Amino acid sequence: MLEDDEAEDGSINFGESFMDPYSMSIERRPMNEDPERGRRYVYELIHGHEKQCYDIIRMYPPVYIKLCEKLKEDHHLMETDEVSIQESVAIFLTICAQNGTQRYVGKIFGHSQETIGRKFHEVLNALEHMAVELLRPGPEELNQPHPKLQSDRRYWPYFRGFIGAIDGTHVPVTVAGKNSEKYWNRKSGTSMNILAICNMDMLFTYAYIGIPGSAHDAKVLMLAMEGNHQFPTPPMGKYYLGDSGYALRPGFLTPYRGERYHPSEYNRARPPSSHKEMFNKRHSSLRSVIERTFGVWKAKWRVLREKPRYAIHVQRKVIAATMALHNFIRLSNLRDVDFDSDRIASNIAEEDSDSDEELEQNNTPMQYMEGIRDEISASLWSSR
Structure with a gap:
């Protein structure tokens, strides 16, 4: 006995045994079937x-x-x-x-x-x-030394004019079309070069966001200071610590060029051998707070390490928002393992910095800051 859809010759009539899919009515269903x-x-x-x-x-x-x-x-x-x-x-x-x-x-x-x-x-x-x-300094932050600075014998009273560390870091961005060219950085990726200043509490006190990754750190600083961006200019006698990507100028104390700088270059077998190296080692140690701050910030928010899926103006907002979240968490005075852990020994800022050979800056002598640097280095060397 043959099945209903099977003909005498053994063939099967699919047209009669299956419904036409285009004739079926489609029932619309809400995306959220569980509103709770x-x-x-x-x-x-x-x-x-x-x-x-x-x-x-x-x-x-x-x-x-x-x-x-x-x-x-x-x-x-x-x-x-x-x-x-x-x-x-x-x-x-x-x-x-x-x-x-x-x-x-x-x-x-x-x-x-x-x-x-x-x-x-x-x-x-x-x-x-x-x-x-x-994202701004406290009322007295530009004039009063930080309590942590005053309590650390490695830095006080030598760096008594220190009010923060400054550096740039690159955040990957997604840019379409011809606009992507100016966002290409030295590492063959598209990014924004974010200028930031932080204090010894690992709080961002200033951020300049949106400059394409092809721009040098010194160029970004110039744009921040010359534009109407409320840059917190250091008062007389105060300064930010910056690496060799910035010029030695009033308000910005940079290391001696041509000398060992990063702490990893010093050890018991090769301690500082001159007042300049002693200065550079302490300068690098104190300035590393900006590297640690960048490290905590980027480690917490994955969107900062991978290219996000938004237009470039939205990506700028996301960077500002995550910096604000960073400060909010820090200021909450509640526990956060990222800030408490030493496992984030970040080299992010160091990796992002441009080499000395690429630096283009005004070499006009800055006797005032040179005098401060020489005074600090001499005091550190004599008290070793």
């Missing part, structure tokens, strides 16, 4: 194991809750019936911490890509507003 998924996910982050929360959004629950409150009260972040402020902030932090796509994050939180994108930009705008408040 995001709220439950955030609840688990806050009330679950703290390490899980830290690994996903790069901060512990108390800091995260404190951040949500600040963005709501001080920076006008609003919630909706569908998405709470805590959920919006968690969406943003997850994207930056994991460099995840909005589609993937939407699956985690149970929202459409459109909703994820909208909440990402709302939090980004609030954090950019917060960056204006946090």
Whole structure:
């Protein structure tokens, strides 16, 4: 006996045995079939194991809750019936911490890509507003020596004019079309050269963001100082420590050229052999705070180490936002293992710095800063 669809010759009539796929009606289904998924996910982050929360959004629950409150009260972040402020902030932090796509994050939180994108930009705008408040020196920071400086016999009273360390670092960016040419750096990648100043608490006190990676550190500093960017110019007698990529000039104390500089070049068998080397070693040790600060900042936010998936103007905002988050976490006075750990012995700033041979600067004698440098080096050498 033949099956219903089988002919006498053994052939099968597919046209009769299968429905036409184009004739089927397609039932529209919402992207989010579980409207409470995001709220439950955030609840688990806050009330679950703290390490899980830290690994996903790069901060512990108390800091995260404190951040949500600040963005709501001080920076006008609003919630909706569908998405709470805590959920919006968690969406943003997850994207930056994991460099995840909005589609993937939407699956985690149970929202459409459109909703994820909208909440990402709302939090980004609030954090950019917060960056204006946090990325600047304190009221007396340009005039008063830092307590940590005064308590460290390696540097005090020799570097009594020190008010911060300055350097540039490259952050990978995605740039399309002809505009990508100017963002190509010496390492054959597209990046932005970020100028930053930090204090001894590893807090960013200034950031100049957006200059293409082809620009030299000294060029970026010149643009920052000449433009209307509220550059915190050191008062008389004060200075930032910078590496040999910057010129020795009033307000900027740089090392002696042609001498050993980085601490790795010194050991018990080869200690400093002159006052210049002694100065360079202490200068490098004190200035390394900017390298450690860059290291913590980049290690925390994966979006800074991998090319993000946004337009260049959005990438600028992301850099400012993550710097603001860096300062907020540090100022929260709550535990954070990234700041407490010595495992991030960063060479980022050192790797990003341009070589002396590439430096183009004004060689006009700067007797004032030369005198300060010589005085410090002589005092260090005599007290060794």
